[in-house]
Amino acid sequence: MSKVELKGYMEEAERPFNLRTALDEANRCLVCYDAPCSKACPAGTDPARFIRALKFRNVKGGIETIRENNPLGGICAKVCPYDQLCQGACSMTGIDKPIRIGKIQSFLIEQEEAFKMHVVKAPAEKKEGKVACIGAGPASLTCARELAKAGYSVTIFEREQRAGGMASYGIVPSRLPQKVVDHDIQLIADLGVQFVFGHEVKREDLEPFDAVFVGTGLWDAKIPSIEGAGLPGVYSAVDYLKKAGTEKEAFHAGKTVIVVGLGDVAVDCATTAKLLGAEDVRIMYRRTIEEAPADMDELKYALSLGVGITTGFYPVSAKGNGKLEIVEAAGFRDKEAKMTLSADTLVFATGQKAEKLDILDDLPISGKGTIEAQENGFVSGKVFAAGDVVNGGQTVVQAVADAKLTAAEIIAYLEKKGV
Ligand SMILES: Cc1cc2nc3c(=O)[nH]c(=O)nc-3n(C[C@H](O)[C@H](O)[C@H](O)COP(=O)(O)OP(=O)(O)OC[C@H]3O[C@@H](n4cnc5c(N)ncnc54)[C@H](O)[C@@H]3O)c2cc1C
Ligand code: SF4
Structure with a gap:
């Protein structure tokens, strides 16, 4: 894998806010009395409060609100499906664009890190438990x-x-x-x-x-029990992403990659394959794009990288001489439809389940x-x-x-x- 490919995979595509752009965004907030954004955050991070603090240039107060309420405020700021949560509830939506709450949250967390702040402390007196x-x-x-x-x-x-x-x-x-x-x-x-x-x-x-x-x-991956599922080159989504993240330069994304499924995990696999140098990456999904659970912005990003999509098909067998070479697929609604595709990598992003945990009784x-x-x-x-x-x-x-x-x-x- 080249240095350029690894850079694209490791680095964020979007530029972060600086103090000026973060303040501009906070100043667009209407300071709603009923704070619908805060009500829509499952973790109670209270965006209305940290945005108001930032409006008054109280960066520390904003950080305190996030950290007290959400121990993973940094991670959430990057990956929350905001459009369905805080930003989706923002009153500015009908007037203009919603306030970019995730980006403001990211900005405040970056300040916390830059100034090495510890706003939450353990009590001096420990309990026995x-x-x-x-x-x-x-x-x-x-x-x-x-x-x-x-x-x-x-x-x-x-x-x-x-x-x-x-x-x-x-x-x-x-x-x-x-x-x-x-x-x-x-x-x-x-x-x-x-x-x-x-x-x-x-x-x-x-x-x-x-x-x-x-x-x-x-x-534990839910992989359909099709012929050839055990061939080298066939992966579960989690194994593929984990290998990519841990092996870095040594990871081979594959040359011709088929990702099965069209949820967020499938899109992450396809993006990873493309960013890490695969020539031809195709998502195969048995239903239509409109029925897919994937975040459409993430899907658009994958498409912009050159990822292709085949809908209405699902794989029925994987074949090859000692390693994956061919994937045979059948129509999901059109029972007569069939296709054969060349591929050296097949990734199943078709769901996960819990592994058996037998260390606890009566679980x-x-x-x-x-x-x-x-x-x-x-x-x-x-x-x-x-x-x-x-x-x-x-x-x-x-x-x-x-x-x-x-x-x-x-x-x-x-x-x-x-x-
Ligand atoms: C590819 C992908 C993309 C995702 N994208 C998003 C996203 O954009 N936004 C979002 O909000 N969520 C996303 N999610 C979902 C999100 O990551 C999960 O909902 C979240 O991580 C769940 O946290 P958890 O602690 O319950 O489980 P996990 O994150 O799965 O953590 C469980 C931990 O337990 C460890 N473990 C398991 N068994 C044992 C054992 N027997 N002994 C010791 N340790 C054990 C595992 O190694 C792991 O570290 C995504 C998930 C995936 C797979
Ligand atoms: S970005 Fe996530 S954690 Fe932050 S307010 Fe919105 S939903 Fe809550």
């Missing part, structure tokens, strides 16, 4: 931050070598630079949260803890392969869970919202236990 979090994705990181802020000792067990979950291993760095993820994580580690990396948790690891939070996400698993938890995250005994592993796979901001709620429940449980 100890909590284990399994997985170091957005859900566990949020839960850990809320518990550390309340004075509890928290240990996060993560089987990979780095924290962040899908924010580090799934979402492409051109949308979410790793330094943004690392900054959010560093502030959580600075509160005294302990990380144990490269560790598959065992039953005995959890015994000393008063409560256990499960935030293991969805890491109730739903038919969809998620953990069945109560709305407040309680599972059973001392076990709580939240994030993708419970909600079936949504967004970072939803994982933050769910884990905040669950952390409050864990605190109530520990207080009742007297630790």
Whole structure:
């Protein structure tokens, strides 16, 4: 992979705000009495408040609002589906364009990093209670931050070598630079949260803890059982994106790549393949573009890079002599339609499910392969869970919202236990 290709993959396509452009944008805000943007943020980040602070040039106050409310304010600012959340609710929408809330949030977080600010601190007096979090994705990181802020000792067990979950291993760095993820994580580690990396948790690891939070996400790919699914060159989306993110220069994106599916994950795979040097990248989707769940702006960006789309087809077999060479596809609605395409790489972005976690007894698993938890995250005994592993796979901001709620429940449980 050339240096130019790696640069395109690692660097954000959009320029950030500076103080002048951030102030200009904040000054467009109507300061609505009912703040619909704040009501539309699942995590309670309170954009109306941080935009008002910035309007009055109170940068520190703006940062405090974001950080107090959202431990992953930096990540969310980059990847939230704003149009469906805060920005979608902005009163300026009908008058002019909505306020660019995500970009203002990013600007404030960049100031926090530049001035090395620590607005959230752990209390001087520690509580006795100890909590284990399994997985170091957005859900566990949020839960850990809320518990550390309340004075509890928290240990996060993560089987990979780095924290962040899908924010580090799934979402492409051109949308979410790793330094943004690392900054959010560093502030959580600075509160005294302990990380144990490269560790598959065992039953005995959890015994000393008063409560256990499960935030293991969805890491088992749903790959259709077609002929040739095991051939070299056939990947799950998460494996493909993880290889791209970890192997960097050594990664071979493939020459002719077919990505199956048309959700955000599929678009990320196609963008990654194109940015990392694949010549011909094609998304194959069994329905129509109008029916696809993908974010249309992200899809337009992929198309602008030269990614092609074939709709109405799905793969029925993968063939090749020792490695993938040909993909055969059939019509989804037109049962007679058939096509054969040359490809050396086939990526299935057709969904994820939870992996089996047999270290905890009686973990109730739903038919969809998620953990069945109560709305407040309680599972059973001392076990709580939240994030993708419970909600079936949504967004970072939803994982933050769910884990905040669950952390409050864990605190109530520990207080009742007297630790
Ligand atoms: C390609 C892709 C693009 C996405 N794009 C967006 C986007 O643009 N915007 C958005 O908001 N969301 C996006 N998402 C979704 C978002 O990343 C997830 O909703 C979010 O990361 C869920 O957080 P989580 O903590 O529940 O799970 P995860 O992020 O999956 O984290 C789970 C962690 O648990 C670890 N783990 C699992 N099992 C074990 C075990 N047994 N022991 C120890 N550790 C374990 C995993 O290694 C991982 O680090 C995207 C997801 C993908 C895959
Ligand atoms: S966290 Fe996301 S949804 Fe909430 S205000 Fe920030 S950008 Fe909007």
